[in-house]
Amino acid sequence: MSRGKLKFLTELARCGIEGVATDQESVVCQEIYVGRAGAFVSYSSLFRILEPDQSENSSQRFKPMRHLMLRTIFLSWVLVLTTITSIAAAPYERHLTSESVRNAYFLGRRMDQKTGDFLARYTQSLPLPKTGPHIARIQALTPYAQVVLRATQDQGVGTVSDAEQEYGASPDLFVVRIEIFSTPTYFLPAQCEDLARQFSTRAVQQDVLKPLKTTCTHLYSVPHSSPSSGTEVELQFDVAQIASAPITIEVSSPSGQHVEAKFDLNKLK
Numbered sequence: 001m002s003r004g005k006l007k008f009l010t011e012l013a014r015c016g017i018e019g020v021a022t023d024q025e026s027v028v029c030q031e032i033y034v035g036r037a038g039a040f041v042s043y044s045s046l047f048r049i050l051e052p053d054q055s056e057n058s059s060q061r062f063k064p065m066r067h068l069m070l071r072t073i074f075l076s077w078v079l080v081l082t083t084i085t086s087i088a089a090a091p092y093e094r095h096l097t098s099e100s101v102r103n104a105y106f107l108g109r110r111m112d113q114k115t116g117d118f119l120a121r122y123t124q125s126l127p128l129p130k131t132g133p134h135i136a137r138i139q140a141l142t143p144y145a146q147v148v149l150r151a152t153q154d155q156g157v158g159t160v161s162d163a164e165q166e167y168g169a170s171p172d173l174f175v176v177r178i179e180i181f182s183t184p185t186y187f188l189p190a191q192c193e194d195l196a197r198q199f200s201t202r203a204v205q206q207d208v209l210k211p212l213k214t215t216c217t218h219l220y221s222v223p224h225s226s227p228s229s230g231t232e233v234e235l236q237f238d239v240a241q242i243a244s245a246p247i248t249i250e251v252s253s254p255s256g257q258h259v260e261a262k263f264d265l266n267k268l269k
Helices: 003-013 023-028 044-050 056-088 098-110 113-120 144-154 160-168 192-198
Strands: 031-034 039-043 124-126 132-141 175-181 200-205 208-209 213-222 228-239 246-252 257-266
Touching: 003 039, 044 246, 098 113, 098 144, 098 160, 098 213, 113 132, 113 144, 124 192, 132 257, 144 160, 175 200, 175 246, 192 213
Parallel strands: none
Antiparallel strands: 031 039, 124 132, 132 175, 175 228, 200 208, 200 246, 213 228, 246 257
16 A cells, blocks of 8 residues: 555544544544545535534434444545546557547547647657757557557548558557657668667567567658668567556667657556
C-alpha cells in the first residue's frame, strides 16, 4: 500500500469511520481529501444534521446512525478510488476489436484539436543541437495509435470498412519511428545501410528489445545520390514483446549525441 493511501485510510479511521475515534475527534474532522479522486468529502453538513443534543440518551441514540452513514461514505470512496486506479493502470490495446478500430478511425478523421492532442502523447520532439545531426522526433505507436495516424493521412478516400480490412490483414505491431535530419555540420548518408551502421537505436523495457524489422525512408531526397536531408527510421516489434509499462527509446549518433524518449504505456491506448 502506498504512503498516500495509508495516510488516507488513517485519517478516515480518525474521523470515526471505523467507529473508534472519540466524539470530539469526529466533530473537528470537517474534510478529508481523497487523494487520487481529486475531490473533498465534507462531513460538516452531515454532522449538523445528525448532531445529538446534550442528553446522554440522545447521544447514544445517534452515534450508531452516524457511524453507519460514515462507513457507507467510506466504502463508496474506496470503490471510486479502486475504479480510478484500475483505469489508470489499464494496459494498452495489443489487439484491437472492431469497435476499437472504428473509434480510432473516426478519431483520426476528425482532423481537429482532439486528434492532435491524442497523437501528441505518442510523439516527442527534440531540440536542434549545436553540432551534429538533428534527431528531431521520436514516435512510439501502439496498434490503436497507428490506426488513428493512418486515418489522418487518408486524404478522405478511405472508409471505416477499409480501415477494418487493413487492420485485419496486418499483424499487430508496436512501431517506433525516429526522424533524423542533416544539419550544416553533418550530412546524413545516402544509403540506409550506412545510416544503420552509424546510428544506434534501441528500445528498452528492463531489457533491450529486439525489433522484428528495421527500415528507413528518405523524407527529402536530393537528386543524383546526394545525401538525403531527412530520414525516418522505423523499428517494428511484435506486440507480445511490449509490456504495458514505461518504454525508453534511445538513439546515439556518430558525433557523440545520445537522446532518450520515454513513454508510459500504462497511460497510452
